[in-house]
Amino acid sequence: MLDKVPPSGIRKFFDLIASMDDVISLGVGEPDFATPWHITETAIRSLEQGLTMYTSNCGMLELRQEVAGHLKATYGVEYDPETEVLITNGVSEGVDLAMRAVIDPGDEILIPDPSYVAYPACVLFAGGQPVWVPTSCDSEFRLRPEDVGVRITERTKGLLMGYPSNPTGAVMELSDLAKIADVAERHDLVVISDEIYSLMVYGTEPNCFASLPGMRDRTIVLGGFSKAYAMTGWRIGYAAGDSRFIGAMTKIHQYTALCAPIMGQVAALEALRAGAEEAGKMLEEYDRRRRVVIKGFNEIGLNCFEPRGAFYAFPSIVSTGLTSEQFAERLLLEEKVAVVPGTAFGPSGEGHVRVCYATSISNIEEALKRITLFVKRCRSKKRARD
Amino acid sequence: MKQVFEILEKDSRTTPEEIATMTGIPVAEVEDIINKAERERAIVKYKTILDWRKLGEAEVLALIEVRIQPQMDVGFDALAERVYRFPQVRSAYLVSGGYDLALVVQGKTMHDVADFVAEKLAPLQGVQGTVTHFLLKRYKEDGEILVSGEEDKRLPITM
Numbered sequence: 001m002l003d004k005v006p007p008s009g010i011r012k013f014f015d016l017i018a019s020m021d022d023v024i025s026l027g028v029g030e031p032d033f034a035t036p037w038h039i040t041e042t043a044i045r046s047l048e049q050g051l052t053m054y055t056s057n058c059g060m061l062e063l064r065q066e067v068a069g070h071l072k073a074t075y076g077v078e079y080d081p082e083t084e085v086l087i088t089n090g091v092s093e094g095v096d097l098a099m100r101a102v103i104d105p106g107d108e109i110l111i112p113d114p115s116y117v118a119y120p121a122c123v124l125f126a127g128g129q130p131v132w133v134p135t136s137c138d139s140e141f142r143l144r145p146e147d148v149g150v151r152i153t154e155r156t157k158g159l160l161m162g163y164p165s166n167p168t169g170a171v172m173e174l175s176d177l178a179k180i181a182d183v184a185e186r187h188d189l190v191v192i193s194d195e196i197y198s199l200m201v202y203g204t205e206p207n208c209f210a211s212l213p214g215m216r217d218r219t220i221v222l223g224g225f226s227k228a229y230a231m232t233g234w235r236i237g238y239a240a241g242d243s244r245f246i247g248a249m250t251k252i253h254q255y256t257a258l259c260a261p262i263m264g265q266v267a268a269l270e271a272l273r274a275g276a277e278e279a280g281k282m283l284e285e286y287d288r289r290r291r292v293v294i295k296g297f298n299e300i301g302l303n304c305f306e307p308r309g310a311f312y313a314f315p316s317i318v319s320t321g322l323t324s325e326q327f328a329e330r331l332l333l334e335e336k337v338a339v340v341p342g343t344a345f346g347p348s349g350e351g352h353v354r355v356c357y358a359t360s361i362s363n364i365e366e367a368l369k370r371i372t373l374f375v376k377r378c379r380s381k382k383r384a385r386d
Numbered sequence: 387m388k389q390v391f392e393i394l395e396k397d398s399r400t401t402p403e404e405i406a407t408m409t410g411i412p413v414a415e416v417e418d419i420i421n422k423a424e425r426e427r428a429i430v431k432y433k434t435i436l437d438w439r440k441l442g443e444a445e446v447l448a449l450i451e452v453r454i455q456p457q458m459d460v461g462f463d464a465l466a467e468r469v470y471r472f473p474q475v476r477s478a479y480l481v482s483g484g485y486d487l488a489l490v491v492q493g494k495t496m497h498d499v500a501d502f503v504a505e506k507l508a509p510l511q512g513v514q515g516t517v518t519h520f521l522l523k524r525y526k527e528d529g530e531i532l533v534s535g536e537e538d539k540r541l542p543i544t545m
């Protein structure tokens with residue numbers, strides 16, 4: 001089964017970059033900000049006080065209560081912090097636990113294509129079969145209910161999706177989600193909704209799949225701290241859902257992870273209690289960069305729909321005549337700008353590259369200049385060939 | 387509108403066109419906002435934070451606490467003006483607490499600064515005492531961290 005999971009598609013780029021200097025990377029999937037200082041400071045204090053032990057398997061009760069409070073206040077969904085919330089080692093562990101808890105051998109799990117790389121891998125590790133549901137730039141990479149519907153078989157167990165999306169930056173509005181909810185209801189699907197970027201939306205409101213009528217009890221919500229609070233290294237996430245899911249996930253988690261790190265949990269608690277202001281400032285800064293990136297790519301003629309979430313844009317590179325992989329590799333070698341080929345995230349990523357704008361405006365502007373030169377060269381070569 | 391100023395505060399070279407892109411506000415409106423703020427001196431000045439030492443120029447800075455006697459009618463302001471008019475004084479603040487004026491004074495050498503204090507500042511009528519603190523190292527100024535260690539520590543590519 002391990003053989004079915006290909007090595008990560010970016011290893012090659014990683015090694016290349018390591019051998020070069022002066023690379024501008026638009027290929028980083030994490031915030032460029034350090035964790036807000038009040039959060040770090042709270043964790044330092046807790047270490048000084050000797051909080052260096054295990055916590056309860058499910059995580060500190062205070063943190064679970066705060067998570068439940070956050071979900072209720074933001075989306076109106078209620079969870080019992082005692083039995084319906086689990087603190088995990090990042091959303092990464094949450095995805096793995098959810099798959100192991102939900103999948104019986106041979107079960108099929110639907111996944112929007114392209115998606116975060118861990119989704120199909122975790123389905124395979126859990127003995128399931130990932131089934132891609134293509135999305136495309138015509139529908140701004142939203143998941144369409146008809147595309148889900150036609151891929152349902154008697155083996156389909158559930159749908160694993162993440163919006164706002166890594167790699168596309170696409171968001172699903174509540175009205176889009178409602179149509180997916182109908183399909184889930186009709187075919188009795190479990191929905192695993194990775195909402196790690198849920199607070200990072202621009203010009204629209206955060207939403208939660210479990211808040212849709214009838215969805216709470218068939219949904220596992222995965223939430224995190226890595227992105228919105230710039231806390232990737234702290235390794236904290238959470239899962240919320242009906243106790244039959246959370247109970248099963250907790251059982252696996254207690255034997256394989258025991259608990260999430262206490263210093264991370266203390267920091268996450270501070271983030272939920274007092275992190276909104278700093279998170280808001282970071283979001284404003286991302287929004288400015290987002291606008292610069294979209295305008296920049298569209299001016300270069302690499303069409304880019306307006307991504308309204310996370311910190312990614314997913315421009316089309318078809319007009320250069322290159323594949324995603326060729327584009328990324330040659331851009332890196334010739335102009336020292338790193339982007340990730342769309343195909344690293346699934347076959348429907350072909351023709352696109354993922355651009356992360358979690359970097360300074362001056363880096364973005366310099367990268368756009370270099371990409372302009374590169375694309376001009378590609379086009380004149382293409383014309384010569386045609 | 388606040389966004390326009392926040393962007394300029396971070397980088398005063400950002401052009402109105404760039405600000406328009408970043409905020410979605412039309413260029414003409416951005417220009418109006420900036421012009422109005424310049425006229426009202428809400429935007430006081432555009433300046434550059436330099437590390438003169440890297441440019442090979444010696445520079446000595448001192449924080450100076452000054453206790454002064456307030457005067458009838460004009461309070462602290464008249465004497466403060468006598469002090470802040472000196473070109474050596476880079477910043478001047480009236481403060482609460484154990485002293486009255488907090489100054490940042492600049493000179494080429496420590497002697498320059500010492501001479502300024504001894505010959506210009508201390509003898510002024512109404513100045514009751516001064517305490518001079520020479521700056522040894524600049525860690526952070528106007529929100530910018532100046533010491534190294536601020537480079538990007540992330541892995542160059544992550545999913």
Ligand SMILES: Cc1ncc(COP(=O)(O)O)c(C=O)c1O
Pocket residue numbers: 029089090091092093116162165166194196224225226232235236237545
């Ligand atoms: C969609 C998505 N889910 C989960 C993760 C992993 O997050 P965590 O740091 O919480 O494990 C990432 C990180 O890139 C992500 O983009």
